[in-house]
Amino acid sequence: MELGDADAAALDRGVNLALIGDELVQFGRAEPLGGARWRLSGLLRGRRGSEAAGGAQMIGDRFVLLQAEAARTFDLPLSVLGREMRVMASGVGDATPVETRCVMRGASVVPPSPVHLRCFAEADGSATVKWTRRSRAGWRWIDGVDAPLSEEVEAYQVTVTAGGTAREVEMAVPFVAVTAAERAASASVAVRQRGIFGESLAADLIVPA
Template identity: 35%
Template sequence: MPLNRAQEVDLPRSVSVSYIDPTFDYQTASEKEVRQITEATEDLIVELPMATSSDHAKQVASMILFAKWRAQNTRSFKTSRKYAFLSPGDGVTVEYPRGTFRLWRITSMTDTGALCEFNVEPGDAELYTQTAVGATGYIGQQVDPLAPPTNLAIVDGPLLTDAGNSAGPYVALDGYTDDWAGGELLIGDDDTNLVSRGAVSMPAPIGMAESVLGSWSRNIVDETNLLTVNVGNDELFSTTRDLLLSSTVNAFAIGANGRWEIAQFQRADSLGGGRYLLSGLRRGLRGTENNTGNHTATDTFVLLVASGLLKPSMDVGSIGQTKSYRAVSKGRSQNSAASQTYANTGEALRPFSPVDLRKSLSGSDIVFTWQRRTRLSENVFAGIFPLGETSERYVLELYTSSAFATVLRSFAVSAESATYTAAMQTFDGYSGGALYPRVRQISDSVGAGHELQTTL
């Protein structure tokens, strides 16, 4: 087998492999393998059009360099056409010299018709099992992840604190993931006229009811009904009975606009997956007792955390006006979120229903009395019950039946009483029996408040 030896100067001194590095923001990096002792001067550059690791690129550079130098010494031999089926790239074992068997790789083959002429190079299998280690420490750009979107819930419900005494509704903001850093509320007449109306950095957990909250009318803690809610990534915590009765801890709104009930829970038992079973409930708070029986299995649940609630100030003229509400997470553009539209009803200005409606006799006259309630902060021990209106006014209506469909007589009064005189009774044809009164406090801003109706 004649030996053919290439000149050393025709071989590469080094091989550089460029590649796409995923750990370097998919920028181009390179790995280089150098032959330390050589008279060669050529530097070979190889481009890999693929994303790979530095270790793999280093191993490719080593393999190419060693393969070039391995091919410096080639041999040739001839055989009969018995081996004409072989082709370049095949590995063959050749006995040369006698008694020595070695693997060779065919680089070219010529079939003359009588003989087959082969050119071969050493076929070292170890060449393809390189273990070289590439460079480390590539650092890509440190790009902060996009902020999670913000969930928004409009709670057009009763006034919760004196500071929010305006026609605007409450708006709760909550993040969809734990790394939510806050959001901004934008409100406008339409999506092209949105202006900032405040921001929060803490969430007011928003979820959904998974069970129907049963009705409740007694003025004690509801230990009968249970409520299952799902608040996603948020958490709910239990409290003590003392705190439940003496503070606003664990206050929540349950329902939808037009039928919100304000309540509190004492116990929150985790069911896993963001689901909680709430029990020990204070029901019908802030004048919402009439909504305790209006719930469905898909009610919205909002934990009334002050730091996650906004109440944009709005005047009476905004009542009934449809506006766009949009919640934008900190770090996101205004156009990254969709708007909700809602026509505010000014529920926060609506007077609570009176209580303790009674009748008594004064001679032949019937006197109706009641007690008003206040939307504003009260001090029972000091006897302070703010009116919350520019003047004190009520409407008492007497109906012909318990259906409360046909008005028999109406009274407009400025005190917590009205007299149904004997003359009025005669004119109305009333000769005794049950009466069906309904009384409401009148607001200068939104008109009639919530009613108290009963059979006396």
């Protein structure tokens, strides 16, 4: 395998996208070290909402270069979500297909987790936690335009934990109130966006007392 460099314009087009462990990463520079080893730099981490897998890689984890011209997309029924699937592939001249098994977790159809959680203190001792939603249908930054919702409605499942007690609340707006008592008990907030096919991973914030 030969790896190459990519400038900012090429990275914006999706060039040099690779799966390292379970995290999608883009790299700007690939330096050959010999012996089929490479040093990658100029990294863009956590692409396509895969930031939860960042930092979990171990020596020997998989490295898969994802090239648009070599990729194939399969439309599977929603009934396979959460189930293990058997995938087989064969090339020209292969005597038998190569087989693997994977669990269909639905990462491409559930929303990515919210980002930019921030806390605003209120005069009465309470606090307001706000966040920014993301969309599985709008990964590029377009000035002056919100990312498309790509869901039937905007909805969030929020868990406020304080003093060993958890409070669940459903929100239709990207903010939630934390009471003064919860804030005094070192509250934490976990936010999941609800989608048509499931919930996102949680985005977490510890609310300062």
